[in-house]
Amino acid sequence: MSPAPAWRVAVVAALPQTAPPLVEAVRRLGHTVPVVIGWRRPRAWPGHLLGEHDLPSGVDLVLPHTTAAVGGLLRAYAVDMAVSYGYPRRLPADAVHAPRHGIANCHPSALPAYRGPNPVGWAVRDGREAIGVTWHRMDEELDNGTVLAAAGMPLLSEDWSFTHVNDRVLSVALPLLPTVLDRLAADDPGDAQTGGPPSWAGFFEADYATIDWTRPAHQVHDQVRAWNIAGHHPRLDGPVGVIEGRPWKVRRTSLTAPGHGAGRRVECADGPVWVTAADPLTAR
Structure with missing residues (x-):
């Protein structure tokens, strides 16, 4: 062979x-x-x-x-x-x-x-x-x-x-x-894309860069994860949440209490989320 x-x-x-x-x-x-x-x-x-x-x-x-x-x-x-x-x-x-x-x-x-x-x-x-x-x-x-x-x-x-x-x-x-x-x-032409209409996943918009703590906790948590996974944004720095009157760039959250006094508890629409990593920002 x-x-x-x-x-x-x-x-x-x-x-x-x-x-x-x-x-x-x-x-x-x-x-x-x-x-x-x-x-x-x-x-x-x-x-x-x-x-x-x-x-x-x-x-x-x-x-x-x-x-x-x-x-x-x-x-x-x-x-x-x-x-x-x-x-x-x-x-x-x-x-x-x-x-x-x-x-x-x-x-x-x-x-x-x-x-x-x-x-x-x-x-x-x-x-x-x-x-x-x-x-x-x-x-x-x-x-x-x-x-x-x-x-x-x-x-x-x-x-x-x-x-x-x-x-x-x-x-x-x-x-x-x-x-x-x-x-x-083999110059195989490939198979047509199937499974539904196309959808577009562009950079996140400005409204999504601000955390609304009145939303359900899992949505806030997913918002923080989504920004982390999205990586560098050419125009926006998010997500930003106001905690006790001060803006923070939130880097990590948890839906369960981290224990040992770690994290800051923030009340959302249906329960708490814990902010476990964040950077302080100057007021907007």
């Missing part, structure tokens, strides 16, 4: 939580990753940015100034295909069609539900107990392409951070890669 073909696969990912696992997974399958296409993050972006030291030897990191340059970069590296997860910009048609077998994107929802940049945040906001993990062919529209592989993933009570959710999504997505790459290489 002849060995499986080895392909040149670019990774399109801007975060240190997503790019290295994708590179390692593709290489474990026997393929070459010549380049990671990252993105220049704003100066205000919190936390660690993807750097060359995050990637294994032999993998270049390129940070294009605009998405208009991505197609030329993919052609310059002569890649057969590309895989993407968590890239913060929609790629133009020139980039989408630059690899000869196309680009597969991982999206943490059961498409066409929750298209957009904040799918898990909205799933938590809506009280969902599970999400989908979908690999789809990338086209010129955001999260619109045909499905190559999909699975489900429960949302857990300990899902509190953007990083933790990404790790869990990748644990579901990476085992699907052999199917995804095989279908790309």
Whole structure:
């Protein structure tokens, strides 16, 4: 039996939580990753940015100034295909069609539900107990392409951070890669997105950045979780709650008493919630 073909696969990912696992997974399958296409993050972006030291030897990191340059970069590296997860910009048609077998994107929802940049945040906001993990062919529209592989993933009570959710999504997505790459290489058109009308999961709006303590406790708790999981917002800093006349950025809450005098009890419409982590803010 002849060995499986080895392909040149670019990774399109801007975060240190997503790019290295994708590179390692593709290489474990026997393929070459010549380049990671990252993105220049704003100066205000919190936390660690993807750097060359995050990637294994032999993998270049390129940070294009605009998405208009991505197609030329993919052609310059002569890649057969590309895989993407968590890239913060929609790629133009020139980039989408630059690899000869196309680009597969991982999206943490059961498409066409929750298209957009904040799918898990909205799933938590809506009280969902599970999400989908979908690999789809990338086209010129955001999260619109045909499905190559999909699975489900429960949302857990300990899902509190953007990083933790990404790790869990990748644990579901990476085992699907052999199917995804095989279908790309075969120029398989993929399957239509089904399951209902499309919905949009954009950045949270300004009204959702303020905590209304007169709402039910579980809604307040989910609001805080949703903002944590949504990660960086380019325009808003939330959620903010006023406690004893002072505004706080609330980072963590509990629906049960944490014990040992920890946390601050706040009464909601149907019972208390305990604020266990918050940062003081200047009055608005």
